[in-house]
Amino acid sequence: MSKSDxxxxxxxxxxxxxxxxxxxxxxxxxxARRLGRAASAHRASLGxxxxxxxxxxxxGLRAVYGLIWFVGQWEVYPEPFAALAAWIVLAAVLVGAxxxxxxxxxxxxxxxFGLFLAGLAxxxxxxxxxxxxxxxxxxxxxxxxxxGMALLVLVALRGSVEILxxxxxxxxxxxxxxxxxxxxxxxxxxxxxxxxxxxIAGAVLPPLIGVVIVEGFRRMVQxxxxxxxxxxxxxxxxxxxxxxxxxxxxxxxxAAEELxxxxxxxxxxxxxxxxxxxxxxxxxxxxxLHLIEGRRETWLYHAVSxxxxxxxxxxxxxxxxxxxxxxxxxxxxxxxxxxxxxxxVPSAANxxxxxxxxxxxxxxxxxVPGGDVPDHxxxxxxxxxxxxxxxxxxxSGVWDAIGRIGxxxxxxxxxxxxxxxDCIVDNPAxx
Amino acid sequence: xxHSMDLISKERDRLLQRSxxxxxxxxxxxSAVCFALPGAVPIPVLLIGSPLxxxxxxxxxxxxxxxxxxxxxxxxxxxLGVVATVALLAAPPTVAASLAVLNLAAAGIPSIALVLTTxxxxxxxxxxxxxxxxxxxxAAEIAEPPQALRAGGTALVGWGLxxxxxxWINAxxxxxxxxxxxxxxxxxxxxxxxxLEAQRRQGARLLHDTVLATLTLLAHSGVGxxxxxxxxxxxxxARLLRQLRLGQAPATPTETGSVPVITTDETVLGxxxxxxxQRFGRMGLTVxxxxxxxxxxxxxxxxxxxxALAECLENVRRHSGVTEAHVTITDDDxxxxxxxxxxxxxxxxxxxxxxxxxxxxxxxxxxxxVGGNARLFSAPGSGTxxxxxxxxG
Numbered sequence: 001m002s003k004s005d006x007x008x009x010x011x012x013x014x015x016x017x018x019x020x021x022x023x024x025x026x027x028x029x030x031x032a033r034r035l036g037r038a039a040s041a042h043r044a045s046l047g048x049x050x051x052x053x054x055x056x057x058x059x060g061l062r063a064v065y066g067l068i069w070f071v072g073q074w075e076v077y078p079e080p081f082a083a084l085a086a087w088i089v090l091a092a093v094l095v096g097a098x099x100x101x102x103x104x105x106x107x108x109x110x111x112x113f114g115l116f117l118a119g120l121a122x123x124x125x126x127x128x129x130x131x132x133x134x135x136x137x138x139x140x141x142x143x144x145x146x147x148g149m150a151l152l153v154l155v156a157l158r159g160s161v162e163i164l165x166x167x168x169x170x171x172x173x174x175x176x177x178x179x180x181x182x183x184x185x186x187x188x189x190x191x192x193x194x195x196x197x198x199x200i201a202g203a204v205l206p207p208l209i210g211v212v213i214v215e216g217f218r219r220m221v222q223x224x225x226x227x228x229x230x231x232x233x234x235x236x237x238x239x240x241x242x243x244x245x246x247x248x249x250x251x252x253x254x255a256a257e258e259l260x261x262x263x264x265x266x267x268x269x270x271x272x273x274x275x276x277x278x279x280x281x282x283x284x285x286x287x288x289l290h291l292i293e294g295r296r297e298t299w300l301y302h303a304v305s306x307x308x309x310x311x312x313x314x315x316x317x318x319x320x321x322x323x324x325x326x327x328x329x330x331x332x333x334x335x336x337x338x339x340x341x342x343x344x345v346p347s348a349a350n351x352x353x354x355x356x357x358x359x360x361x362x363x364x365x366x367x368v369p370g371g372d373v374p375d376h377x378x379x380x381x382x383x384x385x386x387x388x389x390x391x392x393x394x395x396s397g398v399w400d401a402i403g404r405i406g407x408x409x410x411x412x413x414x415x416x417x418x419x420x421x422d423c424i425v426d427n428p429a430x431x
Numbered sequence: 432x433x434h435s436m437d438l439i440s441k442e443r444d445r446l447l448q449r450s451x452x453x454x455x456x457x458x459x460x461x462s463a464v465c466f467a468l469p470g471a472v473p474i475p476v477l478l479i480g481s482p483l484x485x486x487x488x489x490x491x492x493x494x495x496x497x498x499x500x501x502x503x504x505x506x507x508x509x510x511l512g513v514v515a516t517v518a519l520l521a522a523p524p525t526v527a528a529s530l531a532v533l534n535l536a537a538a539g540i541p542s543i544a545l546v547l548t549t550x551x552x553x554x555x556x557x558x559x560x561x562x563x564x565x566x567x568x569x570a571a572e573i574a575e576p577p578q579a580l581r582a583g584g585t586a587l588v589g590w591g592l593x594x595x596x597x598x599w600i601n602a603x604x605x606x607x608x609x610x611x612x613x614x615x616x617x618x619x620x621x622x623x624x625x626x627l628e629a630q631r632r633q634g635a636r637l638l639h640d641t642v643l644a645t646l647t648l649l650a651h652s653g654v655g656x657x658x659x660x661x662x663x664x665x666x667x668x669a670r671l672l673r674q675l676r677l678g679q680a681p682a683t684p685t686e687t688g689s690v691p692v693i694t695t696d697e698t699v700l701g702x703x704x705x706x707x708x709q710r711f712g713r714m715g716l717t718v719x720x721x722x723x724x725x726x727x728x729x730x731x732x733x734x735x736x737x738x739a740l741a742e743c744l745e746n747v748r749r750h751s752g753v754t755e756a757h758v759t760i761t762d763d764d765x766x767x768x769x770x771x772x773x774x775x776x777x778x779x780x781x782x783x784x785x786x787x788x789x790x791x792x793x794x795x796x797x798x799x800x801v802g803g804n805a806r807l808f809s810a811p812g813s814g815t816x817x818x819x820x821x822x823x824g
Binding site for chain 1: 442454458461470525533592599600606607629
């Protein structure tokens with residue numbers, strides 16, 4: 001049998017029943033990422049271009065300050081023209097980078113990044129040559145220090161790791177030239193050391209802080225995007241197939257179509273090889289599960305499984321699918337509350353500390369008959385139990401959000417917050 | 432939505448807090464190194480200054496974690512305390528001490544400006560902090576006026592720069608929130624479309640039933656069916672799936688080559704019975720029809736009816752050992768009935784687990800969904816009869 005005779009289709013990576021089995025978690029997350037990909041073209045540029053502009057302004061101000069300092073020291077310089085050349089190169093590199101970033105968009109191409117770094121290196125070297133004789137690099141370097149800070153310009157245009165690596169190289173280069181150029185007895189001289197340390201800090205800390213800000217901003221945008229995308233479940237019908245299942249069904253249909261087409265057009269020989277036969281059997285099983293059993297989950301299930309943020313730390317117990325009965329305001333409240341409870345994790349900023357993550361369990365129902373409920377309404381009890389959420393560290397927004405779901409009472413269970421909510425919804429029997 | 436603005440504001444505050452922490456701790460560390468160098472300041476000043484540095488660093492760490500206004504205030508007081516100590520006890524300062532207080536007054540302390548631009552009291556604190564920093568460092572350097580001027584100016588620029596960063600980030604957030612909101616709206620539309628799409632695909636049950644039957648045949652490597660017939664069947668099904676994919680209405684399979692687009696809710700039974708007959712014909716089971724074919728049924732009832740019928744015929748094909756089956760359709764005011772009979776080997780009903788036959792799930796279950804029912808009659812050696820009935824709607 002020739003190789004092309006084997007039927008190719010992507011193996012289902014997820015059991016598409018409501019039950020999450022095996023590595024379906026990964027599958028769900030990868031699908032969620034796939035869903036987010038539509039937005040990811042914008043994602044890279046969302047807001048960071050604006051931050052980049054701010055960085056350009058800061059670097060510009062710093063450059064002017066450095067230039068004034070340099071002009072003031074003209075007389076002192078042993079080789080003022082080398083320093084002047086350093087400033088000209090630096091200015092050309094900066095202007096070039098700013099112009100090109102406006103032209104090429106959100107990301108500086110590799111070769112331009114290389115050129116930029118080479119330019120900085122030249123400016124750095126020229127400035128060091130200009131002040132070598134003075135034996136005090138930290139006290140007199142102007143263009144060399146500004147060259148380090150100039151990396152800030154690229155903070156929104158290149159990856160953080162690249163910026164950090166370049167910053168480290170600048171720091172190292174400064175250390176080396178300072179060491180080589182040190183006068184006799186410098187290492188016991190507080191003045192000399194303080195001057196060099198301050199100069200290194202001036203070159204290195206701004207790009208570092210810039211990276212922290214831009215990374216934080218990107219993360220903020222991602223969290224907000226995740227939240228907004230999941231927010232669309234609030235207006236979903238009582239039961240929904242969900243974007244994952246819909247994609248799965250379309251994928252299975254396509255796989256079946258391709259398989260049948262291959263048979264029809266004689267690309268695949270009959271009778272089928274055992275391998276192809278098992279592919280057909282698997283496809284039939286998946287499709288049957290989808291169609292006969294269906295996938296009837298509530299908006300809340302979809303919200304939790306599609307969100308990176310909620311998926312990590314929220315579990316849901318809703319055996320009777322009662323979440324579907326909540327009206328949009330109540331849904332928004334529940335989603336926001338869950339969001340605020342898990343999003344306020346200090347470890348979110350620091351993935352290495354993920355061990356201490358908060359978790360939230362949402363228990364919906366069961367419905368208890370009777371009680372003080374208006375006509376045509378039923379009361380759905382909702383219990384939010386948490387771990388790692390001290391009562392006194394709850395964001396005030398959580399109470400507003402829970403208030404929109406219904407009357408509630410809060411308590412502490414195992415040192416963590418517990419909220420019991422009486423959620424009044426329309427009786428589905430009356431609809 | 433004001434509400435979503437709240438949430439992103441919280442995220443923004445956290446970002447500013449964390450940035451202030453890195454900013455402040457970085458320059459405070461540099462300042463502390465200069466301060467602690469041998470000979471930079473007299474020993475008493477070192478003893479007073481060191482705990483103040485510790486308090487400043489602790490307050491900056493707290494600024495990163497909490498939005499409480501007390502932490503920037505403590506940081507400001509501790510930082511200015513160091514500068515004031517130098518001014519009072521070590522003036523005129525050595526170069527190292529000068530750089531230590533400059534790093535504090537122009538960067539370490541102003542880092543708190545990042546969290547001080549959102550409300551009026553915070554802005555006031557920012558202004559007070561900036562003025563106090565400038566005043567204290569000028570006091571420390573006053574012995575040498577040009578140096579005092581430079582240091583004061585640098586401190587002022589440092590505060591301005593930190594405030595600019597904060598204002599800049601604050602200005603960026605609403606822009607980005609607006610764009611994210613529009614992505615969210617697009618996503619909501621996409622979700623609705625996807626929901627409709629899934630319903631459409633799930634609704635095309637009749638189509639999927641023939642696809643599943645063909646896939647099941649292929650799963651048995653197509654053994655026992657003529658290759659040409661199977662290819663024909665596969666071609667028909669692939670075409671139907673393609674039409675479904677390209678967004679045409681779920682089509683009912685009929686004779687090869689023509690697929691009517693159903694526009695009304697009701698469908699004539701006869702048209703579709705013919706396609707079932709053809710499908711089984713290709714697989715080697717001859718189906719003979721008897722009785723009326725001109726019955727109108729609502730589409731979901733028709734679907735369930737045909738699915739059950741096809742399931743029965745599939746059982747005949749696989750288990751009966753004969754190649755012919757009879758289907759008799761009768762109807763009255765309320766119900767449409769079908770009798771599926773074969774003259775095959777039959778079986779003892781009590782011997783057979785109904786679920787194993789797939790009978791309960793696929794036939795009875797589907798019919799009951801639309802208010803119908805099914806009954807099974809058989810005995811070893813005397814063939815099998817299934818009676819199906821569905822309401823007329």
